[in-house]
Amino acid sequence: DAGVIQSPRHEVTEMGQEVTLRCKPISGHNSLFWYRQTMMRGLELLIYFNNNVPIDDSGMPEDRFSAKMPNASFSTLKIQPSEPRDSAVYFCASSLRGGSSYEQYFGPGTRLTVT
Amino acid sequence: AQSVTQLGSHVSVSEGALVLLRCNYSSSVPPYLFWYVQYPNQGLQLLLKYTSAATLVKGINGFEAEFKKSETSFHLTKPSAHMSDAAEYFCAVSLNRDDKIIFGKGTRLHILP
Numbered sequence: 374d375a376g377v378i379q380s381p382r383h384e385v386t387e388m389g390q391e392v393t394l395r396c397k398p399i400s401g402h403n404s405l406f407w408y409r410q411t412m413m414r415g416l417e418l419l420i421y422f423n424n425n426v427p428i429d430d431s432g433m434p435e436d437r438f439s440a441k442m443p444n445a446s447f448s449t450l451k452i453q454p455s456e457p458r459d460s461a462v463y464f465c466a467s468s469l470r471g472g473s474s475y476e477q478y479f480g481p482g483t484r485l486t487v488t
Numbered sequence: 489a490q491s492v493t494q495l496g497s498h499v500s501v502s503e504g505a506l507v508l509l510r511c512n513y514s515s516s517v518p519p520y521l522f523w524y525v526q527y528p529n530q531g532l533q534l535l536l537k538y539t540s541a542a543t544l545v546k547g548i549n550g551f552e553a554e555f556k557k558s559e560t561s562f563h564l565t566k567p568s569a570h571m572s573d574a575a576e577y578f579c580a581v582s583l584n585r586d587d588k589i590i591f592g593k594g595t596r597l598h599i600l601p
Contacts, residue, residue, distance in 0.1 A: 416578065418589075464532070466531070
């Protein structure tokens with residue numbers, strides 16, 4: 374299995390631009406999580422989906438952030454407009470809800486720098 | 489609400505010495521507890537998990553953790569540190585097996601030669 378795939382691995386953009394981060398979960402997994410990691414705030418859960426439906430988006434910082442999961446094999450996290458304080462590493466993770474092993478598998482992350 | 493507190497953002501041990509990373513949890517119900525490891529420029533990887541089956545949990549790479557309800561603790565240990573253990577370690581808690589996981593702030597482990 375290829376594991377969780379995230380793209381791009383690195384993104385540098387200017388303040389005000391739209392940024393789209395992409396995630397492909399492990400095939401067969403039915404839960405998907407988006408996290409943000411910074412030195413100051415640590416690892417924060419932004420939103421998670423079960424069976425493509427958003428379950429808890431209470432961690433989404435503000436309306437500039439949005440996430441979609443149009444099908445079981447793809448999700449996006451969009452920031453529009455981006456700000457320097459959005460600079461962080463964004464992780465996607467997937468798991469099999471209801472399975473015998475409910476471990477979350479993390480992708481390698483996207484390092485976002487907003488200048 | 490559930491939460492975890494990791495004591496010490498940085499821990500240094502000599503190669504071959506005991507590794508002890510501390511984690512205390514807060515939960516209104518019997519929790520599910522996890523330790524994850526993050527190597528530089530990588531995502532998190534599960535080390536071990538506690539799900540009420542046994543209080544002493546063994547994980548990968550020689551790590552283990554003991555659930556102590558009376559102390560609300562889930563400390564991570566390894567008898568003998570290797571240089572390859574240098575990484576950041578996260579304790580995490582969940583209310584049930586299919587719920588979201590709340591991570592601690594992390595402890596960076598440094599191994600001294």
